[in-house]
Amino acid sequence: MVDDRHTAGPVVVGVVEAQGQEQVVLRAAEEAARAGTVLRVVHAAERASPAGSTEAGADGEAHADRAERVIAPLAEAVHRRFPDLAVEPDVVSGSPASALVDRSAEASLIVVGHRGTGGFPRLPLGSVSLQVATHSRCPVLVVRPRRRTEPGVERVVVGVDVDDMQPHVMEFALRAAAARGAPLEVVHGSTRPDLLGTGPTGPLLVGHEKRPSVAKDLLEERLGPYRSRCDDLDIRTRVERSRPAHLLVDSSRDATLLVVGSHGRTGLRRLMLGSVSGEVLHTARCPVVVVPPPEAEE
Template sequence: MDAPQRGAEVADVEPVIVGVDDADDQDVLVRYAAHQAMMRGVPLHIAHAVILPGPFGWEKEGEVGQGSPAQRGTSVVDRFEAVARSAFPDLTIAGEVHFGDPASTLVVRSEEACLLVLGHRGRGGFPRLALGSVSLQVATHSQCPVLVTRPGTPGEPPRGVIIAGADLVHHAPEALEFAFAEANRRSAHLHVVHALHRPALLPGPGSVTTAQREVHEIEDNARGLLEERIAGLRGRHPQVPVELHIEWARPATHLTELSGEADLLVVGSRGRTGLRRLLLGSVSSEVLHTARCPVAVVPAAADG
């Protein structure tokens, strides 16, 4: 992958980077990313990847006579820079034209970004992400949080609700830290959700039984552990209203259902090193496909 050809002048602060392709329907995505940068007080970088022709050359349908790949890439970035500047004239904006594989490019750029913003579906360049390919690769391997929007969601009026999935077994604090900070920026209510998927333990209707008491004990223990783990975050963000939810449900399904009334769903990835680094996690992977609001996937800190 070649170094970025533009935007090197904005390098002192970790920017928000939005990946774009050459489609005409990404103005909303770019404005959403610009708003993320404004909330954080950092620059916005608009990045586009150009896959260079092979030794025999090739051009996609409709690109014949439109200049070199580099010229077309520059034109894409120029167009979306204008969109972002029109919406946020006081925001520092830079363009990046890269040459190489989009997913690999974004993973490398994540080392110097505070947030990557991507669309949900698309074709080439930096796609609007056909999930299972670029988005999953980036979300799995990114060194910074990755925010994947949903079709039509970025322009909807805010609901003032953020959902954070909490994993008490493979606990990593980074996702909850991100969720608290995001709720603070947006003046939103934060709902921290831990779903227990143990349907065989659930007793049927009737009087209180030993099994029911065991269920209540499990719930109380989970709530106590979750309260303990977010105590410090509550102290650092006292203005954020927080509700804890311990639910007996399949985690990915429950988070997807809740996402329909949220502005953002926050989940964690498995880790940055070792075997865990190769897996996004089944819950995070599934909600990227199924959630009804934007999803932020937050990497765990490097092991050791």
């Protein structure tokens, strides 16, 4: 059985004054309904008046009116699809990315679109999503358009490193697959040869043709405890000699969700997104969840 102990905080979705926002909000609403929590809809408007302007108060009021106008039709769309779901509007004056990162401290999930335009914010496309995924203290779901699969067909993919399996990433992926009644595909890719031992001329390397089988055996060993505990979940594996990001993007075709960890093994936590996660965010074919490490590991 999957361990479903997790934060019951709100699902927070950031919205912009642009087309395509209803899809993002409805996906966030689906996640909130599935988790049995509330949906908080955040719109941030950066004030345009110069510092010290006497029009600052009026400008702030105008931004608030615009934000309420943006949120109201989206909340109505949520109520039509999820009539029992509580929706909380959250109007912010200031940086959109900072507002979402601040709210991640108490949220169970942050949801953002892959790209944003208009008033949220006046920054290059995709920059808010990248900032939030990098600095959030809770998992971040980046919603992007995907081709619809057949009704009832679901598949969750999680990227792992057999040499550094991250329990918090696996636990999130297990919960996501169990909640959807979907199989979980555990994917590992590597172009790095492994040391076999020491020979007369130095370290010996595992041959390229042997690497996938060695990694697959190790992955199966790592997955043993999860298979025993989640005996009702279909856990599959895919191990290939390939660039990890390339293999994950390929695995994301027709997938419901792709789950990755937020950081590589550089130790620069909260400062940069792992290279694989960053590349996947830009090129995956399905929505991506970036899972940060627990606070205790920061």
